[in-house]
């Protein structure tokens with residue numbers, strides 16, 4: 146069976162795990178999670194680097210404080226912009242106080258006319274990851290397509306530890322991550 150056919154069930158399972166984990170987090174644990182850049186990531190966030198993040202929805206790990214820390218270090222920020230499942234994703238510039246607009250799938254996105262940027266570092270949302278640093282996303286292929294054309298960018302998955310899967314099913318287009326940051330660890334090659 147094509148690997149894609151087993152992915153929907155895995156998405157359901159790991160979204161439920163993530164929801165359950167976040168619902169049971171103590172408020173102190175939630176407050177410190179993803180609140181500062183781990184040193185390998187801080188070292189990459191030098192002035193002028195372009196760092197793309199995302200606006201978390203639901204129980205996704207929230208990179209907002211990591212983005213603020215990168216901006217504090219002189220990085221330029223970008224957020225993803227999509228219009229549908231099938232159209233390619235672009236990264237648009239975003240500054241801390243710029244207003245966001247409602248996009249599809251309940252997303253908050255920069256205004257469509259913000260400048261398009263090519264990120265050096267991409268903080269990547271995910272549904273599940275494995276020890277080989279492969280990821281399962283929302284199923285639209287937005288990040289697989291974006292990462293495949295970005296070339297030298299560094300892709301860092303941001304996830305709760307319960308999102309780690311034994312072995313994810315892989316399709317030929319799946320793009321590996323360079324590292325994963327969870328609330329309790331930094332996993333890299």
Ligand SMILES: Nc1nc2c(c(=O)[nH]1)N(C=O)[C@@H](CNc1ccc(C(=O)N[C@@H](CCC(=O)O)C(=O)O)cc1)CN2
Nearest residue numbers: 160199200201202203225227250270282283285287288
């Ligand atoms: N916060 C966030 N922003 C992001 C992504 C993401 O995963 N998370 N994306 C990653 O590609 C892109 C948007 N792509 C998406 C593609 C499909 C669905 C989607 O089908 N969502 C389901 C509900 C998911 C759920 O239950 O958690 C839906 O709307 O039915 C969402 C985003 C860019 N921005």
Ligand SMILES: Nc1ncnc2c1ncn2[C@@H]1O[C@H](COP(=O)(O)OP(=O)(O)OP(=O)(O)O)[C@@H](O)[C@H]1O
Nearest residue numbers: 152281282283284285286287288289290293316318
């Ligand atoms: N580089 C690519 N070029 C064209 N289509 C692609 C590419 N990468 C993935 N796709 C398409 O995206 C669809 C979804 O792929 P998959 O189910 O692996 O998504 P995902 O990894 O969960 O999602 P995402 O990458 O958005 O987080 C597939 O139909 C696949 O054909």
